[in-house]
Amino acid sequence: MKTSVANKYDITFGPLTAEHFDWLHARNYAGWVVLVDTNTREHCLPLIEEYLDHDNLVFIECEPGETNKNLDTCQDIWTNMFEGGVGRRWCAICLGGGVLEDMSGFAASTFKRGIDFLQIPTTLLSQVDSSVGGKLGVDFYELKNSIGLFADPIAVWIDPTFLKTLPPREVRSGYAEIIKHALIADAEQWSQLQQITDLSLVDWTQIIPQSVNIKREIVLEDPFERGRRKALNFGHTIGHAIESFFLETDQRLFHGEAIAAGMIMEAKLATSFSRLSATDYGAIETYFLRIYGHQSIPESAFPELLGLMRQDKKNEDARINFTLLEAPGKAVINKTVPEADILAVLRYYNSLG
Known part of the structure; x- marks a missing residue:
């Protein structure tokens, strides 16, 4: 597992293994909320599902694509978090491309004034760009990323295996x-x-x-x-x-x-x-x-x-x-x-x- 430190969090390169999730377990979160879109739920979630073994798991699925990167989708995410019992001591696992990363990181960073989040980028764009740097947000007033904030994930795990799922x-x-x-x-x-x-x-x-x-x-x-x-x-x-x-x-x-x-x-x-x-x-x-x-x-x-x-x-x-x-x-x-x-x-x- 090759690691590169970016600000206060680690970026790792290589296949995801039980070691990654052991590290996450050691942080003693009360629960994990896993955010996916319809594409990553079908093609990417099965690659890590065996490691999602926390007693308290909530899955939230979003529609993919830039047209859904907005406050309405964030409201759906926040609603599902509240209804799923997600609290301040939980961690959000964002499994997706740049659209989902930007939006789910934004939703996590504003939910109850912010919960920790982890990014597992699944597209080449998200692996080399949106997962690095702490920029989060959604589109508004027909402008890309015009509502948002800076917030760092606890880690970014970059596994090129996910690229095999892409057109x-x-x-x-x-x-x-x-x-x-x-x-x-x-x-x-x-x-x-x-x-x-x-x-x-x-x-x-x-x-x-x-x-x-x-x-x-x-x-x-x-x-x-x-x-x-x-x-x-x-x-x-x-x-x-x-x-x-x-x-x-x-x-x-x-x-x-x-x-x-x-x-x-x-x-x-x-x-x-x-x-x-x-x-x-x-x-x-x-x-x-x-x-x-x-x-x-x-x-x-x-x-x-x-x-x-x-x-x-x-x-x-x-x-x-x-x-x-x-x-x-x-x-x-x-x-x-x-x-x-x-x-x-x-x-x-x-x-x-």
Whole structure:
């Protein structure tokens, strides 16, 4: 069991065993509340069910997907917690991807002013991104993660075995965050990733710890996103807006697909508003299009996308704020870009299709 310390909790890499749950038993919780969605209940829960041997167990099942990451679902979680007799000395075990982790961690951290929670991420996206850093929350007012808080789990257990339960599109979505980590902080890893063309052949046991440690180091330096941690937002100013827009259509994009498009556009902006070279940009554009293809964005949606970007949490005034690249492995935060240039890069991206 390989362990990496992140703030006040452990991140472990490798197969889940009885040893993990012995550690949890030793904390003497009055009970465990296990949160799953309909997918993880069917495909992931059977992989650990033999270890869920506490005398007081409550299971809560949620509907999967970003459209259910809201306060209504949290209310259902809280109701089930109360009706199940969950108390302050219980621990919530969150078995799921990023949507469930964000939401169940938020629900646990606010229930009776907060109970402990443990994260067992089951998707590539959650293993390399949402399970690290203590950001929790739900979507509100058509904005991703606009209601939430910072709270750390007692531990994160990352088992790549769960990735075998995923369809290829889910794996590809999570891979976008791995690329992002390399682009903002590890030029050598970026060079290595560009050699990958078939995600079904990747040895995730090597790549996941490397990617997690990039984020862990950034979070340790800046836990509340007042400085360097903003680098993790590369691709997300435009990407989150695209994701939110398509969420309301019949062409819903996965998170990583939207962020991949956002990284293409924000890297293009960096050639004008930072110091990213045309050569480095070309490599970024080529690789993302190879892995993710292209998603045309209706020009009629551009005003709505700008409106969503203006509401972005990273903005400190009326201007739209970005993290941009200076070079692969080096990001610069708090770069504002005029709306005319954002519109121009949206049109440029559409021209690539």
